Amino acid sequence: MSSQYYVPPTSKWPIIAVAVLGLTAVGAGSLMSYGSGLPFLLAGVVGIALVMYGWFRDVVNESMGGLYDAQMDRSFRQGMGWFIFSEVMFFAAFFGALFYIRVFALPWLDGQGAKGITALLWPDFTASWPLMNTPDPSIGGPNAVINPWTLPLINTLLLVSSSVTLTIAHHALKEDNRPKLTRWLIVTLVLGFVFLVIQGIEYVEAWTQLGLTLQAGIYGSTFFLLTGFHGVHVTIGAIVLLVMLLRVRRGHFSANQHFAFEAGAWYWHFVDVVWIGLFLFVYVF
């Protein structure tokens, strides 16, 4: 047979990754359970960053060295595709929780529907969404919630346009138009960065002025769970795109071979789609 399979050589990065992830887990666990362990947690997080740098650098070098064949490329594509599917399911769990609370749990606590007998727990409770008054008043809901038509709307426009600008950048890469690629990639990154800044402003406002905190009953819980994990994903996506920008400036990628760029783009679009769901079901409706 003419075609030989390519099998990558061993690498020290996976086991180092396990070590730093374990360190992070132990640090986070002991910090939360017993109030100590912050140094472990910080060391673990720094370690994760270093490992990602080292591991991806090796992979990039191997890729630039022309070691990967078409089959390896397909494996990477499928791996990334299924990874994004797993992320979709992660968010699906949170959206499912939000819908369950809004459609079933709160009306039942209010005495409506098939399990309305639950209202015996707190007879004075009235369900509403956003939930301003919690069943047990000692927990307390938010004083106000974020108006969707101010900062969240701006953020929606920012993130949707960033998907468009990224697609323009991708087309520029396919045409091998490097200046255009760099330009639009930078625009995308700026849009993402401004999104995160606005999200930060919104969080500060929510926390300090509106009484909308993690402790503000189920509305605050779901609000920060969904927007928070989304924000983390935007940050990761932005870091990936920043790395892509640096690689573009170093002359990496070719018009028809640039899977890392595409993977970053897929991820960015995924994060964008999640935001649309958030905007609709966390902010607007």
Next chain:
Amino acid sequence: MASESTHAVLQPNVGTAEHGHHPAQMPTGIMRWVLTTNHKEIGSLYLLFSLLMLFVGGSMALVIRAELFQPGLQYVQPEFFNQMTTMHGLIMVFGAIMPAFVGLANWMIPMQIGAPDMALPRLNNFSFWLLPVAFGILLSTLLMEGGGPNFGWTFYAPLSTTYAPPSTSFFIMSIHLAGISSILGAINIIATILNLRTPGMRLMDMSLFVWTWLITAFLLIAVMPVLAGVVTMMLLDINFGTSFFDAAGGGDPVLFQHLFWFFGHPEVYIMILPAFGIVSLIVPTFARKRLFGYASMVYATASIALLSFVVWAHHMFTVGLPLTAELFFMYSTMLIAVPTGVKVFNWIATLFRGSISFEVPMLFALGFIVMFTIGGLSGVMLAIVPADFQYHDTYFVVAHFHYVLVPGALFAILAGAYYWMPKWTGHYADETLGRWHFWLSVIGVNLTFFPMHFSGLAGMPRRIPDYALQFADFNMISSIGGFLFGFSQLIFVWVLVKAIRGGEKAPAKAWEGAEGLEWTVPCPAPIHTFETPPKFVPEVDSPSRH
């Protein structure tokens, strides 16, 4: 050439320097295992890890059975008893059964599809080594202030949030690590199957073990993130004052159960579909017939997987669901009996008029068919809502899921281990010891779990260290059976060590009736197989050929 080597992967002391393929890249000693990206070595690591966890989780089961040997409290305090039931379940599910199937997948899938290795070998190494860390953390909670997890392996809120021991954050971290390991492992398996098949092998030419694993990997990627999500919400409730599972803040403890079982029900199929695959290879081999209904097996597996997403609330019939939900989940659950019945029918039809011989792998496979079906039938009983009101949280449930997991999943893993041991070690497993292992296991498992049906129907609740006097006889039988079963598994260790060290040498095709690409390479399989894609002619080699 490397493929000429007869180096056994389970023997790390055999030198590998003569390999021309990866010169000077193979580390030696312990580092070889730490850094390995070879699917056979990683498969062996997974299998040995799961064997270790089987004995750790098994010892905890024996603590439980010792305490329940007689009514009253004899050996342990109720607090520790709760930690034992919880840890036993977690370790057996996430540490023994799942990694064992991943180990078998690592070893056999590349060899069955003619691939040189897994699609993403370094990710494979990462996935494995996360597991010892995850379970190290989990086991260490037993020594922490306040003890380890004590809320049952299903860790229902608020037991696992408001009333949980302080070590619960460690438990959550270990679940996260094991979850990352599972998701990445599953991604690797899917990419391998879809992308690395030898030219000419279509999807419907794959062995059923590969098929069932393809579908299992899909289930893993779909539901492990939901588990990650639900433990994250627990973490926030415990440490950051959120109200997800607290009705006082507008949340709902039942929400926890919905999310958990949305993961949990597919999870039980994650633990049984690969078992179906193994049995679907072994039965044709020793019946010397082709598998009856290959295509219907594939479709049945896919149907079971799809149905598994819409049945989860059958675990929650007594929690207070609307009537519509009770009816929907009752009917959807019963529907699963149809594709499962197709499978059992096909295995029996394969046996029909076959020239059957009863080597040890076949014994375990036949034991699987009979006893898994017992567990399946009690599952149909549990699916009936009014009946479940009586059975819920009794030993009847314990009997049910142990029948599908022990003589079900575990027997299939053991069947696979006996079946492929010649391929792994180059030697057949000791037939006499294997028979002792099988028969003692069959007797032990039925002594342990069959009486639980009766104590459960009579009303004995699960997860309680003490019980009313009328349950004493059944519990004594269960405990005797439990110790018999547990110690019988040591025979397997003996068999494995013997086969690694020597024994009757096996030819490439170790079993007369065996089919598939893994039987075209020597026993033991050289460390690198199929560096060039092997020839595969569907008309001759496909299990679905007509």
